[in-house]
Amino acid sequence: MQQPLKQREWLAGRTEYNIDSADASIVQLTSEYEPDFLLSDDRRVREIAQRLNIPIMGSGGLLIAAKSRGLISEVTSRLNQLRLRGARISERTYRDILIAAGE
Numbered sequence: 001m002q003q004p005l006k007q008r009e010w011l012a013g014r015t016e017y018n019i020d021s022a023d024a025s026i027v028q029l030t031s032e033y034e035p036d037f038l039l040s041d042d043r044r045v046r047e048i049a050q051r052l053n054i055p056i057m058g059s060g061g062l063l064i065a066a067k068s069r070g071l072i073s074e075v076t077s078r079l080n081q082l083r084l085r086g087a088r089i090s091e092r093t094y095r096d097i098l099i100a101a102g103e
Contacts, residue, residue: 030054041087059087060097067101075101 023045030038030049037055039062040046049056057065059082063075072078079097083089089097 027052027054060089060093060100064097064101074103076103 023042026038026040027045027048031052031054037057038045038049039057039059040049041058046056046058060075060079063072063078066072067075076098079089079094083094
């Protein structure tokens with residue numbers, strides 16, 4: 001029988017990862033349940049997931065995937081909404097997302 005809380009503690013307690021227990025829980029649950037990807041824009045969480053070979057997708061990637069599946073017609077306005085609501089998206093990343101989305 002799994003003990004999820006104790007399993008997550010190993011990640012939160014490791015100083016080389018330097019993340020709080022909520023972020024540690026997210027990474028640990030992803031490694032336990034193996035979904036298609038971990039959705040996070042947090043730089044530290046993404047770095048740890050990469051080290052643990054956990055596939056990662058950020059908000060931009062999610063928007064691109066939604067457009068490619070026909071769930072949304074364009075990415076630009078949604079990306080702008082994210083920025084207006086405080087998402088820190090660099091100009092380079094912003095351009096890269098729009099290029100990948102064909103906009």
